[in-house]
Amino acid sequence: MDSGKGTIGREAQRRSWADIPADIISVVVGRLPSVEDRARLRSVCQAWRAAARLHRPPPPLPLLVLSNLAFSGFCVDGAMAETRRIPLPVEAASAGDLRCVGSCEGWLAVVRQKKARYLGDGACFLVNPFSREVINLPPPFVSTHLVDVYTRSLPIINGSGVVDCTIHAAQYVMSFCKVILSSPPGSGSAYTVAAISVHRNGAKLALWRPGMTSWCICYGGCISKFSDVAFYQGKFYILSKLTTNLFAFEITEDDCRMMVSRVERCVTELPQVKDSYGQRWNMVEWHGKLLLVVRYIGGSEGWHNICKVSVFMVDVSTNPFRFTEINSLDGDCIFISPCSSMSFPACQYDGIEDDLVYFIDGYLFPAKNGPPFDRFVYNMRDCTLAPFAADISDDNFRAPDGRLMSPTWFFPSE
Numbered sequence: 308m309d310s311g312k313g314t315i316g317r318e319a320q321r322r323s324w325a326d327i328p329a330d331i332i333s334v335v336v337g338r339l340p341s342v343e344d345r346a347r348l349r350s351v352c353q354a355w356r357a358a359a360r361l362h363r364p365p366p367p368l369p370l371l372v373l374s375n376l377a378f379s380g381f382c383v384d385g386a387m388a389e390t391r392r393i394p395l396p397v398e399a400a401s402a403g404d405l406r407c408v409g410s411c412e413g414w415l416a417v418v419r420q421k422k423a424r425y426l427g428d429g430a431c432f433l434v435n436p437f438s439r440e441v442i443n444l445p446p447p448f449v450s451t452h453l454v455d456v457y458t459r460s461l462p463i464i465n466g467s468g469v470v471d472c473t474i475h476a477a478q479y480v481m482s483f484c485k486v487i488l489s490s491p492p493g494s495g496s497a498y499t500v501a502a503i504s505v506h507r508n509g510a511k512l513a514l515w516r517p518g519m520t521s522w523c524i525c526y527g528g529c530i531s532k533f534s535d536v537a538f539y540q541g542k543f544y545i546l547s548k549l550t551t552n553l554f555a556f557e558i559t560e561d562d563c564r565m566m567v568s569r570v571e572r573c574v575t576e577l578p579q580v581k582d583s584y585g586q587r588w589n590m591v592e593w594h595g596k597l598l599l600v601v602r603y604i605g606g607s608e609g610w611h612n613i614c615k616v617s618v619f620m621v622d623v624s625t626n627p628f629r630f631t632e633i634n635s636l637d638g639d640c641i642f643i644s645p646c647s648s649m650s651f652p653a654c655q656y657d658g659i660e661d662d663l664v665y666f667i668d669g670y671l672f673p674a675k676n677g678p679p680f681d682r683f684v685y686n687m688r689d690c691t692l693a694p695f696a697a698d699i700s701d702d703n704f705r706a707p708d709g710r711l712m713s714p715t716w717f718f719p720s721e
Contacts, residue, residue: 325354333362340656341380342367342719343393346437365655367719369642371667371696372407372415373703374712378436379696381642381665383658385684387696390703396439406712408502409486410647413437413720416486416500418447428482431502433492437719442492444500445521447481447513459566463529463554465626466572470527470556474564479524481513482506484713485646489538491720499558499565501543503536512536512545514558516565523565529554529572537590539597540623546588551575553628574627577601583614587668589643593636593650597621600643600664613692616664616685634687636662643667645713662687665695667714680704680714 332348336359339345345367349356370378373390380388409416419430433442457474481504489499502513502522510531513522534548543556557569577586583603591598599621605614618641622629638654644667653659668681684695704714 323352325352327355329354329358329361332358333364336362337364339364340368340383342370342437343380365652368656369649369651370717370719371644371699372410372715372717373699374406374705374714375703376405376407376417377703378717379699379703383656385660385663385695387699390699393436394439395436396434396441407715408483408646408713409488410715410717411488412491412494412718414488414491415715415717416483416488416502418483418486420482431483431486433488433500440492444515445519447479447483447502447504447522457564457566461567461570463527464569464571465574466529466552466554468528470525470529470567470570472523472525472567474519474523474566475521476524479511479522480506481511481524483513485536487536487538487647489541489543499538499543501536501538503530503533512556514543514565514567519565523567525556525567527570529570534588535590537592537597539590539592544590544597546590548588551577551586551588555623573623575621575630576627577619577630580605580615589648591641591643591648591650593639593641597623598633598641598650599630600641600648602666602668616690616692618664618687634662636687638662640665642716642718644716646715647717649716649718651718667696667716 332355336345336348339348349359368381370380371387372378377390377392379390382388404420406418406420407415408418414433414435416433418428421429428447430446431444433444455475459472461470463470483502484505486500486502490496492498497516500515504511504513510533512525512530515522529545529547532547534546536545543558545554553573553575555571555573556567558565559568580603583605585604587602587604589600591600599619601617603614605612617632619630619632638652638661639650640653640661641650641664642648643664653661664685664687666683682694682696683692685692704712
């Protein structure tokens with residue numbers, strides 16, 4: 308018997324970690340909510356990496372990208388983990404002059420700022436921090452294309468004014484504050500990049516698709532007064548901050564190039580709240596539906612003076628658009644930041660409370676000496692507000708020169 312036990316022990320010692328059955332590895336992957344822990348598991352050996360690909364676990368918990376391109380992970384208990392750096396490709400290795408201005412399912416949109424801010428941004432690219440893939444976008448500054456300029460002026464249907472769109476503009480200077488994608492690169496469908504630029508108090512919309520050598524630049528009154536932007540059902544929507552009017556942009560291919568073909572003002576009617584003097588809006592797609600998250604402001608600055616938070620489901624098939632207030636996200640949560648907003652299936656993890664809206668509340672271009680970003684969470688079930696991410700130092704939201712930098716929620720795809 309002793310001899311037999313010794314043989315079994317020696318056989319066990321000869322087995323490697325690669326011999327662990329793939330179904331067990333799959334179970335382990337599903338119990339790792341952190342994208343970093345999943346990356347560590349895949350790095351053990353090729354067999355574990357292959358087993359992890361066979362399993363479709365819930366999406367990893369979101370990360371918050373701070374001003375220095377450090378990441379803070381959202382934890383199961385609702386707290387934020389200690390900040391840490393993730394090694395990035397050479398293009399994003401030096402964070403001193405970089406700003407993260409958006410994210411889309413595992414990809415970050417990053418701009419490199421010129422030394423003099425009035426000169427705008429010097430470069431723009433998409434980067435996947437985990438695959439380390441980089442997609443360079445056309446630079447948002449002077450174009451080298453002085454010929455083949457193509458311009459279209461579009462009247463706003465059901466509204467007043469026009470939107471002017473130009474490809475291969477002779478000269479433009481832009482400073483991107485928010486970049487969104489219609490879908491992530493490599494998803495199998497053609498994707499469009501939309502960037503909002505605010506430079507010297509003038510706002511422009513820049514559009515790009517793979518294969519283009521410059522941006523399609525659009526400007527007009529409905530763009531200059533924007534509050535938020537989103538892609539939904541093949542259209543690009545921009546929300547006015549002066550009214551609750553939505554403007555829908557239809558984008559088509561025109562002579563092998565992308566161009567806006569139609570702009571329509573979509574009238575909206577939101578309910579008013581007593582003692583509220585202002586509103587702030589964000590658009591989020593949730594299970595194929597467009598949601599409008601509204602904060603009604605009353606009193607002085609700060610989240611303590613929010614009168615009410617409402618979440619509306621928008622019916623874009625009617626005119627005016629119909630709003631239906633909802634009080635549940637069916638097991639999901641919503642994460643909102645100035646540059647990125649998204650819903651998340653919280654019900655797939657034990658310990659994460661659902662029907663919550665997490666806000667990193669601030670402006671896309673905050674003042675240098677302005678107050679720190681408000682961080683709070685709204686509970687849709689009991690309509691209460693509470694502080695959130697208080698353990699993150701305010702210094703993490705500032706650039707080396709003291710300027711506030713908009714943080715970005717990042718939703719890894721692996």
